[in-house]
Amino acid sequence: MxxxxxxxxxxxxxxxxxxxxxxxxxxxxxxxxxxxxxxxxxxxxxxxxxxxxxxxxxxxxxxxxxxxxxxxxxxxxxxxxxxxxxxxxxxxxxxxxxxxxxxxxxxxxxxxxxxxxxxxxxxxxxxxxxxxxxxxxxxxxxxxxxxxxxxxxxxxxxxxxxxxxxxxxxxxxxxxxxxxxxxxxxxxxxxxxxxxxxxxxxxxxxxxxxxxGLQRALPVKSKKVKVRTRHFYYLIMKDEKERLLVKQRQAGDIWQGLYDFPLIESESPLDTEQLKAALKTTFGLDRVTTVEDVAGKTFKHILTHQRIYASFVSISLTQSDISKINQNPQIAHNEWVNEAKLEELPKPILIEKFLKIMI
Ligand code: SF4
Structure with a gap:
């Protein structure tokens, strides 16, 4: 031909x-x-x-x-x-x-x-x-x-x-x-x-x-995609005005520019005590008494090279915890927002799914 x-x-x-x-x-x-x-x-x-x-x-x-x-x-x-x-x-x-x-x-x-x-x-x-x-x-x-x-x-x-x-x-x-x-x-x-x-x-x-009879063999594609598993523990934190703490994701990772919540990330699942320890080391929050799984489930989110398991945990904050958070330079790009503002912000679909259940 x-x-x-x-x-x-x-x-x-x-x-x-x-x-x-x-x-x-x-x-x-x-x-x-x-x-x-x-x-x-x-x-x-x-x-x-x-x-x-x-x-x-x-x-x-x-x-x-x-x-x-x-x-x-x-x-x-x-x-x-x-x-x-x-x-x-x-x-x-x-x-x-x-x-x-x-x-x-x-x-x-x-x-x-x-x-x-x-x-x-x-x-x-x-x-x-x-x-x-x-x-x-x-x-x-x-x-x-x-x-x-x-x-x-x-x-x-x-x-x-x-x-x-x-x-x-x-x-x-x-x-x-x-x-x-x-x-x-x-x-x-x-x-x-x-x-x-x-x-x-x-x-x-x-x-x-x-x-x-080579339809299945062609085209040839050899490389297997390596899939990375990540466990996200999103922290649902409210201030005295019932505003939620959100953060804008930065360059160098997925979802750059979108808003989600501060989080603790791990390669394997964490129990409550491990979470409390991570709150202390990551955010300096050493007196958190309540850590509650607010959605009551883990959300599985699949990306091309990543498998994300996300939980949403509410933690009780004292006024001094809130001041600590506001002063912590590690938690830059954070913002306390009300429900209306949260709705307007661009967010990963995973966060939308959570909010649909919770709000
Ligand atoms: S071009 Fe595709 S659909 Fe057509 S005969 Fe070949 S394998 Fe089959």
Whole structure:
């Protein structure tokens, strides 16, 4: 099968089978960029309401650039991978500051923007500006590995180059936008990871994986992700005005910029006595008498590389404890907030789940 024939079969399949998605109706680079950033590592069904929320709250890139950081994080809340939200905001500001609110039109220029990697740059450049540059995401790896029998390990960063070259050979010169949309959609709907629809596949005859029964073996991915287990003991502390102590998470860990509660972290579960000892060493609170599990359960929260077990414990504070907390430089970035303010703050979904039960 020559390259032109491949592209034609793929685009024909796409025209018949594509899903009607709102960003596909648009050639506006701002909307395309929003949808691509939101959909990375997120299913369409989950990402769609977020896309709609962003478009309605921030119809233009200037609106997003001018929005307060906390509000952008709040709108993103629940999608995970919060560095993407921070980059989204920073990128919108760059587009306004450097390009007067108009996205640059080439792959190379787009690559210079905050948070835009080769995949997103290729998607915007081809969908919005019809530049002939291939997209390569997980779906594309799978489709190309199977049809052409590419056995390179996709966990190895160097492999990307092999797939990019193959996609660059195949991409339609006339319709790079449709080709790129089509190959990703084909991977998402037809040549799926576990149950590829080989019986109705337009590439069946040419497909190396189909002919060799290698659908499960391709693409090759060797590296196992190491999962880290963390036990969080969130401290529910109230002052005399019934305000809760919250803290903003800092750089260097998950959920940067979001708000949760001060916490004691451990690699293994802690009992009440161990918790009291940790309160003393971590926060200087040496006279805490009551430590109560307020939710009555442990929340399990799974991230790509982490498994978090979170408990929420209320601790009784004296006035002198509160002064100690307020003066403790280790507990910087803390704030006493009332219920209304707590509601407004951007928070990890784990904290939202807890608050839903408790408030
Ligand atoms: S024949 Fe099966 S494995 Fe090959 S491209 Fe089609 S769906 Fe994928």
């Amino acid at each position: 020559n390259n032109k024939h491949f592209a034609k079969l793929l685009i024909d399949w796409y025209e018949t089978n594509k899903r009607a998605l709102p960003w596909r109706e648009s050639s506006d680079p701002y909307r395309i960029w929003l949808s691509e950033v939101i959909l990375q590592q997120t299913r369409v069904a989950q990402g769609l309401p977020y896309y709609e929320a962003f478009v309605s709250k921030y119809p233009k890139v200037e609106d997003l650039a001018a929005a307060p950081a906390d509000e952008v994080m709040r709108t993103w809340q629940g999608l995970g991978y919060y560095s993407r939200a921070r980059n989204l905001h920073a990128c919108a500001q760059q587009v306004v500051d450097l390009y007067g609110g108009k996205f640059p039109e080439t792959y190379e220029q787009l690559l210079q923007l905050k948070g835009i990697g080769s995949y997103t740059a290729a998607a915007i450049a081809s969908f919005a500006f019809k530049e002939v540059v291939p997209v390569v995401d997980g779906n594309v790896y799978r489709v190309l590995a199977r049809i052409f029998g590419i056995e390179a390990d996709i966990a190895d960063a160097k492999t990307k180059q092999i797939f990019e070259s193959k996609a660059a050979e195949l991409i339609s010169q006339e319709h790079p936008d449709a080709f790129n949309q089509a190959i990703m959609e084909f991977g998402a709907l037809h040549c799926t990871p576990h149950n590829p629809l080989c019986m109705t596949c337009p590439f069946q005859q040419a497909c190396v994986a189909y002919r060799g």
